[in-house]
Amino acid sequence: MSKILTLLLATIMVFSANAETVEQMLKKADQYRSKEPHAKVTTVVKLYQNNELDKTRLYEVYTRPMRESLVLFRSKVEDGQKLLMLGDNYWLLMPQSRRPIRITPIQKLLGNASVGDISTLNWSEHYQGTLQGDQEVVIQDKKIMSNRLELTAKTAGETYARIELWLDKKNDFPLKADLYLLSGKMAKQAFFIADDDVHPKKIVSMVLLDSIQPEKKTVIDYQNVVPYQLDAKYYNPAYLIQQPRIEL
Numbered sequence: 247m248s249k250i251l252t253l254l255l256a257t258i259m260v261f262s263a264n265a266e267t268v269e270q271m272l273k274k275a276d277q278y279r280s281k282e283p284h285a286k287v288t289t290v291v292k293l294y295q296n297n298e299l300d301k302t303r304l305y306e307v308y309t310r311p312m313r314e315s316l317v318l319f320r321s322k323v324e325d326g327q328k329l330l331m332l333g334d335n336y337w338l339l340m341p342q343s344r345r346p347i348r349i350t351p352i353q354k355l356l357g358n359a360s361v362g363d364i365s366t367l368n369w370s371e372h373y374q375g376t377l378q379g380d381q382e383v384v385i386q387d388k389k390i391m392s393n394r395l396e397l398t399a400k401t402a403g404e405t406y407a408r409i410e411l412w413l414d415k416k417n418d419f420p421l422k423a424d425l426y427l428l429s430g431k432m433a434k435q436a437f438f439i440a441d442d443d444v445h446p447k448k449i450v451s452m453v454l455l456d457s458i459q460p461e462k463k464t465v466i467d468y469q470n471v472v473p474y475q476l477d478a479k480y481y482n483p484a485y486l487i488q489q490p491r492i493e494l
Contacts, residue, residue: 268377268395272370274418275411278440278449279367279468284310286474286494289364293357294463303356305364306494308476313372315365316480318492326491330483331365334403337483341490346483351405352427357464358434358454362405364466369411372404373397383412383421385437391415406433419446432457 280287287307293300304320317329326341329349337346351362366372378394397409407428412421423436437453440446448471454464479485480492 268375269370271377271393271395271413271418272373272375272397275413275420276368276370278419278438278446280309280471282309282471282473284473284475285367286470286472286476287367287468288470290467290469291356291359291364292465292467294465296461297463301356307364307367308474308480308494309365309367310476310481311371313366314481315367316476316486317365318494328486328489328492329361329365330481330486331361332481334401336361336365337486339483339486344487346487351403352433357462358456359464359466360405363452363454366405369397369409372400373409374400375411378410380415381412385421390421392421393418402428417446420449 285308287309289305289307291303291305293302302321303324306318306320307315308318309315313331313333315331319325319327319329328339330337330339330346331351336349336351338349339346349361351360351365353361355361355364369375375395375397378396381392381394382389383392384390392412392415395411395413397411399407406425408426410424410426412423413419414421419440420438422438425433425436427433435455435457437455438449439451439453441448441450448468450468452466454466456462476494486492
């Protein structure tokens, strides 16, 4: 009995050490997206058709802990629209409407960019991860050794139920991700572009590809990320619906 108990305890210790390591990997990977708990992220979404720019949209994303964010639509065709995320709850607020519209995080904004792709900037807060082993991947014709993680959503309201994520073995920089829906279908692939290939400090772009429509490519550019603590009143849909346009 003592041998079985010892083996069981050893297994639990190994599992705990592995889980802790994965959590550290995810937190480090998140640092490349945003180091600030409260931040303003100027985001440009570009839709390409056959490698030619088709449409562009501008957003200001305000994030804070506890899975909360506010997105202000700044392009002329969407001016005045607002998107609020509070945990698993998403609301779209239109300038001429008196009621917030409940939406899902998978709803599209432009091309392959969904509500969740724009409003969510970290994995460690939203997903539980396990290490699946190391793997060599090819990114822009370069072979890179990576750790392959499998992420499972902590709640049913996440954009993707499961994510396969590859992190650079040297520095935990995110290389690519396969994004899966609750049905098990892969929704899209994401590739992450660094500011510097040798010594990356941040992600400057995320490229989204759809295997069903290979002629389309969506690029999310993170043009500027700065510390910014938005007043709590802006995270209230009842307050936002009374504001035709917000200037910050």
